[in-house]
Each structure stands twice: as C-alpha cells, then as structure tokens.
Amino acid sequence: MEARIQKxxxxxxxxxxxxxxxxxxxxxxxxxxxxxxxHEVRGKDGVGATMDSMELERxxxxxxxxxxxxxxxxxxxxxxxxxxxxxxxxIEVERALRVLDGAILVLDSVGGVQSQTxxxxxxxxxxxxPFIAFVNKCDRTGANPVxxxxxxxxxxxxxxxxxxxxxxxxDKFVGVVDLISMKAQYYEGDFGEIIRETEIPAxxxxxxxxxxxxxxxxxxxxxxxxxxxxLEGEVQxxxxxxxxxxxxxxxxxxxxxxxxxxxxxxxxxxxxxxxRYLPNPAELTYTALDLNNDEEPVDLxxxxxxxxxxxxxxxxxGQYGQLTYxxxxxxxxxxxxxxxxxxxxxxxxxxxxxxxxADTTTDINEAPAGDIVAIFGIDCASGDTFVDPSLNxxxxxxxxxxxxxxxxxxxxxxxxxxxxxxxxxxxxKEDPTFRSFVDPESNETIIQGMGELHLxxxxxxxxREYRADVETGMPQVAYREAISARAEFDYTHKKQTGxxxxxxRVAGFIEPLDEGDYEFVDSIKGGVIPNEYIPSCDKGxxxxxxxxxxxxxxxxxxxxxxxxxxxHPVDSSDMxxxxxxxxxxxxxxxxxxxxxxxxxxxxxxxxxTEYQGSIFGSLNQRxxxxxxxxxxxxxxxxxxEVPLSEMFGYATVLRSLSQGKAEFSMEFLKYxxxxxxxxxxxxxxxxxxxNKESK
Amino acid sequence: xxKEELVQRSPLRILEKxxxxxxxxGNLGIIASRKGVGKTACLVHIATDSLLQxxxxxxxxxxxxxxxxISWYEDIYREIAATRELEDAMEVHDSLVRNRVVMNxxxxxxEAEQLIQSLRAMIVHGGFAADVIMVDxxxxxxxxxxxxxxxxSFAQEVGLSIWFSATLHREQPQVxxxxxxxxxxxxxxxxxxxxxxxxAPEHVKLRLVKEHDRYVHEDLSxxxxxxxxxxxxxxxLDSK
Numbered sequence: 001m002e003a004r005i006q007k008x009x010x011x012x013x014x015x016x017x018x019x020x021x022x023x024x025x026x027x028x029x030x031x032x033x034x035x036x037x038x039h040e041v042r043g044k045d046g047v048g049a050t051m052d053s054m055e056l057e058r059x060x061x062x063x064x065x066x067x068x069x070x071x072x073x074x075x076x077x078x079x080x081x082x083x084x085x086x087x088x089x090x091i092e093v094e095r096a097l098r099v100l101d102g103a104i105l106v107l108d109s110v111g112g113v114q115s116q117t118x119x120x121x122x123x124x125x126x127x128x129x130p131f132i133a134f135v136n137k138c139d140r141t142g143a144n145p146v147x148x149x150x151x152x153x154x155x156x157x158x159x160x161x162x163x164x165x166x167x168x169x170x171d172k173f174v175g176v177v178d179l180i181s182m183k184a185q186y187y188e189g190d191f192g193e194i195i196r197e198t199e200i201p202a203x204x205x206x207x208x209x210x211x212x213x214x215x216x217x218x219x220x221x222x223x224x225x226x227x228x229x230x231l232e233g234e235v236q237x238x239x240x241x242x243x244x245x246x247x248x249x250x251x252x253x254x255x256x257x258x259x260x261x262x263x264x265x266x267x268x269x270x271x272x273x274x275x276r277y278l279p280n281p282a283e284l285t286y287t288a289l290d291l292n293n294d295e296e297p298v299d300l301x302x303x304x305x306x307x308x309x310x311x312x313x314x315x316x317x318g319q320y321g322q323l324t325y326x327x328x329x330x331x332x333x334x335x336x337x338x339x340x341x342x343x344x345x346x347x348x349x350x351x352x353x354x355x356x357x358a359d360t361t362t363d364i365n366e367a368p369a370g371d372i373v374a375i376f377g378i379d380c381a382s383g384d385t386f387v388d389p390s391l392n393x394x395x396x397x398x399x400x401x402x403x404x405x406x407x408x409x410x411x412x413x414x415x416x417x418x419x420x421x422x423x424x425x426x427x428x429k430e431d432p433t434f435r436s437f438v439d440p441e442s443n444e445t446i447i448q449g450m451g452e453l454h455l456x457x458x459x460x461x462x463x464r465e466y467r468a469d470v471e472t473g474m475p476q477v478a479y480r481e482a483i484s485a486r487a488e489f490d491y492t493h494k495k496q497t498g499x500x501x502x503x504x505r506v507a508g509f510i511e512p513l514d515e516g517d518y519e520f521v522d523s524i525k526g527g528v529i530p531n532e533y534i535p536s537c538d539k540g541x542x543x544x545x546x547x548x549x550x551x552x553x554x555x556x557x558x559x560x561x562x563x564x565x566x567x568h569p570v571d572s573s574d575m576x577x578x579x580x581x582x583x584x585x586x587x588x589x590x591x592x593x594x595x596x597x598x599x600x601x602x603x604x605x606x607x608x609t610e611y612q613g614s615i616f617g618s619l620n621q622r623x624x625x626x627x628x629x630x631x632x633x634x635x636x637x638x639x640x641e642v643p644l645s646e647m648f649g650y651a652t653v654l655r656s657l658s659q660g661k662a663e664f665s666m667e668f669l670k671y672x673x674x675x676x677x678x679x680x681x682x683x684x685x686x687x688x689x690x691n692k693e694s695k
Numbered sequence: 696x697x698k699e700e701l702v703q704r705s706p707l708r709i710l711e712k713x714x715x716x717x718x719x720x721g722n723l724g725i726i727a728s729r730k731g732v733g734k735t736a737c738l739v740h741i742a743t744d745s746l747l748q749x750x751x752x753x754x755x756x757x758x759x760x761x762x763x764x765i766s767w768y769e770d771i772y773r774e775i776a777a778t779r780e781l782e783d784a785m786e787v788h789d790s791l792v793r794n795r796v797v798m799n800x801x802x803x804x805x806e807a808e809q810l811i812q813s814l815r816a817m818i819v820h821g822g823f824a825a826d827v828i829m830v831d832x833x834x835x836x837x838x839x840x841x842x843x844x845x846x847x848s849f850a851q852e853v854g855l856s857i858w859f860s861a862t863l864h865r866e867q868p869q870v871x872x873x874x875x876x877x878x879x880x881x882x883x884x885x886x887x888x889x890x891x892x893x894x895a896p897e898h899v900k901l902r903l904v905k906e907h908d909r910y911v912h913e914d915l916s917x918x919x920x921x922x923x924x925x926x927x928x929x930x931x932l933d934s935k
Contacts, residue, residue, distance in 0.1 A: 612813060616817055616821025626821060627792070630800075
C-alpha cells in the first residue's frame with residue numbers, strides 16, 4: 001500500500017440540524033490553520049462561516065450544499081465533506097456518504113439522539129460508514145454527555161464507549177479527561193489553541209478509573225493483545241488505540257468524544273480521533289460494475305498506477321464554469337489526461353485540477369487514488385463515472401427516492417424565462433431528486449422534489465443566482481391512481497374511413513399488482529395476435545397508465561394480461577393495436593374499482609413536553625396517525641404517519657404553537673389509500689378543472 | 696374466520712366470564728409475575744383483543760425504545776391472524792394501527808401526575824378516545840397507593856380501564872392472607888382485578904386472585920402458550 005494513501009482521510013460530518021455541525025467544520029479548518037479568524041455561523045460580524053459559500057445559506061443559518069474541503073492535520077490529509085442537516089436535502093447527505101470513508105456524528109449534549117440523528121444513522125448504516133461520535137455543546141445548560149452515550153446505545157443500537165470525561169459542564173466546562181492517556185486536558189488561549197495537560201483532578205480520579213475500565217472491557221473484545229495486557233495490568237496506550245480502531249472500522253464500536261466547538265474545546269482531540277480511528281481509503285473495498293460484462297461487480301484497487309476509476313458526486317456552478325467534485329477510487333487523475341464518461345459514453349479531457357479549501361483553491365497536477373478533487377470545464381451529470389478509456393465501469397447507482405411534491409413555476413418576463421431554463425438545467429443535473437418538465441396539457445413548467453422546503457430553496461436560488469424571478473403555483477401532491485379489483489376486457493378497435501382502415505382486437509384481464517407499478521403478461525396462444533404486435537399492445541397499455549381518468553394522475557400497481565385477440569390481414573398495424581390496448585384499458589378501468597393513493601410521510605416532532613397536547617392535536621387535525629410518543633424528562637418526541645397533502649405549512653403552525661421550541665422532520669414512507677371523503681373532494685376538483693378547460 | 700367470530704371465540708372471553716364480564720370502565724387491573732414469564736405478552740394480547748373490538752388503546756411503557764413495543768404488537772397480531780386464519784388480515788391490521796398509540800417514558804418511578812398529564816394531552820388535545828390503557832412496567836416498589844388512587848380517579852373521570860403489569864422479584868415470593876403478593880398488598884383497595892402468572896411444567900398458568908370485591912384463588916383454566924405467548928384455552932391447545 002502506498003504511504004500517501006495511509007495518511008489520507010475522507011470524512012463527513014453528519015448531524016441533526018442545529019447541532020453545531022457548521023461551527024465544528026469551521027473550527028476544524030481553523031485548527032488545521034487554513035483560516036485565521038473564527039467567524040460564527042450566524043455571522044455577528046457579517047462574514048459567516050467559511051464552509052458556507054452560498055449567500056443563501058448564510059441567511060438561513062443552515063448548510064444546504066456539501067462542499068468538500070481539504071485540510072492537513074499532523075501530516076495527514078483530510079477531506080472534510082460538510083453535509084446538510086435538513087431532511088429535505090437528504091440526497092445531498094446520501095451523495096456525500098457515498099464517497100466518504102468515515103464520519104463524525106455530531107450530537108447535541110442536551111438533545112442527544114434526535115429525529116434526524118436516527119435518519120443519519122440509518123444512512124451511515126446503508127453505506128456501511130464507520131464513524132466516531134462527538135457530543136457537542138457541552139457548555140449548554142443541561143449538558144450531559146454521559147447520557148448521550150447511553151442514548152447512542154439505546155436508540156441507535158451501537159456499542160458506544162466514552163474516550164473522555166468532561167471536566168466541569170455547562171458554563172464551567174473547561175476540558176476533558178483522556179481515558180487512554182489518563183491525563184486532564186484543558187483548552188486555553190483565546191481560541192482554545194493551547195492545550196494544557198495535567199494530572200486528573202482528584203475529584204474525578206475515581207470516576208475516570210471506572211470509565212477507563214468500561215473502555216478497556218469494550219476495547220478488549222477487538223484485540224487479544226489488549227485483552228492479555230489488560231489481564232496482566234500492563235496496558236499500553238497504543239494497544240487501546242489499535243483495539244478501538246479495529247472495533248470502529250468493523251462498525252461494532254463507536255468511540256465517543258466530547259467538547260464545545262463554539263467555545264473552542266475538544267476539537268483537536270477529535271481531529272486526533274479522526275486520524276486514529278477512521279479508515280484510510282485503502283482499508284475499504286469499493287466495487288464498480290463492469291458494463292462490458294453484464295454489470296458484474298469488480299473490486300477496485302486503491303493504487304495510483306492502476307487504470308483510473310472516479311465518481312463525479314457533486315457539481316457546482318463555479319467562477320469559471322461547472323466545477324465537478326470527484327472521488328478517485330482507483331488509479332489517479334492527472335492534468336491533461338483523457339477519461340471516459342461511462343454513462344454519457346463520451347471521452348473528456350481533464351483541464352484544470354483543483355483542491356478546494358472552502359473558498360480558496362489550489363491548482364494541482366495529479367490526484368492520487370483515494371483522493372477527492374474538483375475539476376473545471378467538464379460537462380457531466382452528478383453520479384457519472386469516469387474511467388480510463390480501456391475500462392467500461394460504472395459505480396453502483398445511488399439510491400434515489402421519487403419526488404413526492406410538485407409545483408408549477410412561471411417566469412415573470414422573457415429574460416427571467418431564459419434564466420429559469422438555465423437554472424433548472426443546472427439544478428436537475430446537480431440533484432437527482434429535483435426534476436422539472438413541461439406539462440404538455442397546461443404548458444406549465446413543473447418542478448418536483450422531496451418537500452416544500454426543498455423546492456423553496458431552489459426557487460430562492462433561481463432568484464439569487466440566476467436572476468430568474470418566478471411566480472409559483474400551489475404545491476401539488478403526487479397522487480397516484482390504482483386499481484382494487486380484477487376485471488376482464490374484450491375490445492375491438494375498428495376504423496373504416498376510406499383508404500386503408502384500422503383493425504385490432506385485444507382481450508384479457510387487468511388485476512391489482514402488489515409490488516411494482518406495471519406488469520404486462522402475454523398469454524396469447526396460437527398467434528391470434530401476431531408476435532410483432534405484442535409490443536404494440538404493451539405500449540398502448542403503458543400509455544394508458546400515464547394518466548388515470550379519476551383525477552388525472554398516473555396509475556400504478558397494475559398487471560395486464562392478454563389472452564385473446566384478432567387481426568386483419570390488411571388493416572392491422574402497430575398503431576391499431578396500440579389504440580386497441582388504450583381503448584381496452586379506458587373502457588375497463590371503471591370496472592377495476594379505481595382508488596386514489598397519496599404519499600404518506602413519516603413525521604417526527606420533537607419539543608418540550610409542555611407542548612405535547614398541542615402537538616398531538618395538530619397531528620390529529622392533519623389526518624395523522626400517532627404511532628408513539630416518547631418522553632425523556634421534559635423533552636418529548638412524537639412519531640406519526642401523516643399524509644403529505646396535510647403537511648403544507650406545518651412548519652409555521654408548529655412554530656407558533658410551541659413558541660418556536662418544537663421542530664419536526666419528515667420523510668416519505670409509502671403510498672396509502674385516500675379516505676372516501678377526501679377522494680370525493682379530489683374528484684370534484686378534477687372534474688371542475690376539466691370542465692373549465694373544455695369550455 | 697372473520698374478525699367478529701375471532702373476537703367471540705377468543706380465550707379472553709373465558710377470562711371475562713370469570714371477572715363478571717370484564718374489568719369495566721374506571722377500574723384498574725394487575726397482571727403480576729416474575730420477570731420473563733410473559734406479562735408483556737398478556738398485556739399485548741388483551742390490548743389486541745380490545746383493538747379487534749374497535750376500541751382505542753394506549754400502551755404506556757418505560758423502556759428505551761418504542762419500536763420494541765410496536766414489534767410486540769406486530770408479533771402477537773401475526774400469531775392471532777395466522778392461527779385463526781383471519782380474513783382481510785391486512786386491512787384489519789391497518790385499522791388496528793389507527794387505534795393504537797404507544798407512549799413511552801424514559802424515567803422509572805415517574806410521578807403519576809406527570810403520567811396523567813401526558814395521557815390527558817393525548818386523549819383530550821390529541822382527540823384519541825382511549826378505552827383501555829396498558830401500563831407495562833409500572834414500578835410498584837417505588838410507587839405509592841396514592842399514585843394509583845390518582846390514576847383510578849383519572850380512569851373514572853375519562854371512563855376507561857387500566858391494566859398494569861407488576862414484576863415480582865425473587866426475594867419477594869411471600870403472599871398475604873388473601874394470596875396477594877406482599878409488594879402489591881398496599882394497593883389492593885383500588886385494584887379490581889389481580890391475576891398472577893405461575894410457571895408450570897408445560898405452559899404458564901393464569902391464576903385469578905382478586906375479582907372485583909372478592910378474593911378468590913382460582914385457576915382460570917387459561918394458560919400462556921409457551922410457543923406463541925398467547926393466552927390460550929388449554930383444552931384447545933391439547934386438541935391440536
């Protein structure tokens with residue numbers, strides 16, 4: 001293994017919103033001496049944290065886009081990928097996780113494991129990312145890092161172990177006891193840059209011994225050498241570190257650090273932890289799919305001399321055009337080399353190669369295996385794989401959820417319209433969960449995404465970055481139609497209008513399909529429908545699926561089987577069979593007892609227990625099913641399933657009923673049947689709008 | 696089997712017969728046993744039986760995770776639906792979920808007042824018209840008869856019944872002259888039904904100790920099936 005790769009770390013910082021993730025990222029940059037002054041996220045001095053390069057983020061105080069930043073800590077190169085915390089932007093988180101080798105999970109010392117911590121934990125699990133925990137905000141009133149560790153164990157199901165104990169808490173928080181070196185560390189100086197190491201204060205000595213034992217017990221599971229040394233009472237610090245590292249890499253142990261990024265305490269120890277416990281790129285096995293060999297998975301070798309395989313995981317509109325962030329999995333990327341985009345099937349030449357440091361950049365000539373770089377001047381979409389021209393690999397496709405909400409947008413004038421087009425083109429390339437298209441019927445531009453806030457942010461970005469002022473329609477839920485009963489059909493399409501006519505007959509049945517959107521079964525015997533027309537039938541049915549007649553939304557969960565038909569030697573054609581299939585479906589649809597489905601969201605609301613009643617009430621009013629509520633002292637979490645259509649504006653409602661103290665997150669759960677009364681309302685509205693159009 | 700028939704033929708009807716038709720609104724009942732014998736399974740079965748009758752149930756727990764409780768309900772439901780070949784099992788399940796809420800409290804020995812406040816929030820503000828509350832893991836060693844009195848008057852006010860599970864520790868096997876485990880004796884004034892679970896060679900037996908105003912000590916001729924953890928009629932079990 002190359003020495004260079006051993007000293008490389010690609011890490012992400014994941015957290016619940018407002019856990020202080022951005023502040024932490026910024027302190028990491030500071031201690032790595034990339035920036036020389038500390039700015040607060042919410043920008044008292046108007047400068048803003050260095051990680052947030054977008055103006056909009058500064059105003060909202062949340063991080064929307066992940067920017068990859070390169071820092072050096074004790075001769076290790078660390079690429080830090082800042083990930084957004086809001087659940088509406090989880091595709092960004094997922095994309096970042098894809099290219100990470102390890103992560104820091106930031107938890108609030110008071111809130112502990114919160115709703116989004118659970119989401120993020122699931123995501124880390126999905127991509128098998130080893131992580132260390134950082135209990136932030138130990139200076140806050142009610143801080144309790146020990147309890148947070150308990151929660152990581154109970155609520156996240158991880159075997160978590162404290163590596164430190166706090167010295168003082170809340171406003172008296174001054175440092176930590178390191179349970180490996182058994183020393184007290186005080187963070188002093190204006191920016192906590194001076195670490196004073198002393199003996200453990202007498203009042204903490206006993207507690208420290210006790211927690212050290214817990215640590216050694218847990219770590220011994222991963223190293224026989226440590227277990228032996230432990231029994232003999234001669235434990236060396238390096239043995240503990242090696243054992244904890246083994247546990248962390250196998251995701252069976254989570255080391256817990258603590259501190260306060262805002263108060264400049266504990267960040268340097270955390271950086272040591274990144275270097276000590278998180279893997280270098282060569283310690284993980286990544287696979288690509290060989291497109292020349294039926295997508296057979298191939299293990300990649302993290303060596304710079306091997307043929308190149310890299311993934312474009314992030315696009316940004318930079319000063320000099322499109323900036324593409326790439327992770328190199330195998331081989332290296334060199335300035336001037338030629339790479340092949342296996343999705344677009346195009347060769348591209350690598351122009352400028354750049355290392356990103358939040359807002360500044362350095363030109364480089366080569367990025368070795370394992371590294372993350374940015375490249376100027378190549379045109380591609382997010383998720384594209386770039387390989388040496390001798391290969392035809394693709395990295396596995398990312399998990400991309402379908403959008404659940406849509407909105408009509410209209411540019412205010414001609415120039416705005418052009419700019420809107422450019423903006424949409426860019427956004428859809430950057431974010432696979434964001435889609436846009438022109439509705440052929442209303443001629444409106446429709447944008448789709450994962451939630452209200454998700455779309456709102458893009459509309460804001462259109463205004464700011466592209467000067468595209470747009471008007472928006474009402475958010476529209478992505479309903480679906482489905483069938484609930486089996487029905488048979490027998491339909492003949494016949495047209496005789498002089499010249500060559502059209503004739504086709506299809507018969508069979510339609511029935512509900514439990515899994516999947518659509519299935520076509522060909523049970524034609526004896527060639528009553530010639531083979532050449534079978535795909536025509538399939539196509540006709542597919543056309544019918546695109547728009548149901550109940551409320552005009554796509555139809556899902558349908559199996560169509562054809563088992564009989566007829567043909568005419570002259571008048572049958574591809575078109576005739578398509579028309580027959582379409583006609584057959586339309587005629588039979590009503591007999592299948594169609595129902596309307598709506599997206600149901602899994603909603604989690606957190607807040608002080610005193611607002612519990614109002615929270616229950618607000619969910620109940622929204623046709624929500626409350627599944628569970630958990631009270632932990634004065635803090636409670638409510639989990640519910642609520643239809644998306646009822647969740648519009650909920651952020652405002654929740655804020656006002658809890659004086660801004662409660663917050664919620666939601667993600668798509670499933671499609672569920674709309675209750676009768678709501679269905680009638682939807683049907684009425686659809687009929688009205690249709691009548692209007694026909695007038 | 697359709698839902699109505701399933702309810703009618705439930706072994707819980709045998710239990711109801713023995714306690715004058717049921718626990719009744721405004722009353723408290725206790726299921727007591729040593730750890731790991733099957734109290735939670737009993738509570739969840741009784742709750743599921745109520746849910747099948749269209750009643751609303753709140754399940755109060757003191758564990759760390761609500762998903763464990765929810766999987767108890769899923770397992771018990773799956774067993775019932777499978778052994779009784781319930782029709783439309785999916786749809787019945789969905790309607791059950793709608794009528795069930797789990798409320799979890801992290802602290803043991805939580806004050807009755809706080810518990811009532813949260814229950815009230817769910818029932819009044821949340822519009823969840825609970826008929827039965829299951830309190831799993833109430834610590835009778837830490838609690839006080841006054842707390843239980845408060846819960847009883849809450850039950851009477853709202854018109855619902857509350858079932859508790861009580862853990863008997865190894866070191867407290869003694870019973871008083873009525874056959875009530877000593878740890879529960881101070882509470883008996885406000886408890887209408889007390890059932891104990893007694894491990895027997897094959898299945899756990901349900902024994903009725905108190906039934907409304909009288910102390911009895913009768914075998915309910917019900918057992919907890921050691922395989923499915925469902926309350927069952929031993930006669931039916933043998934016939935299989």
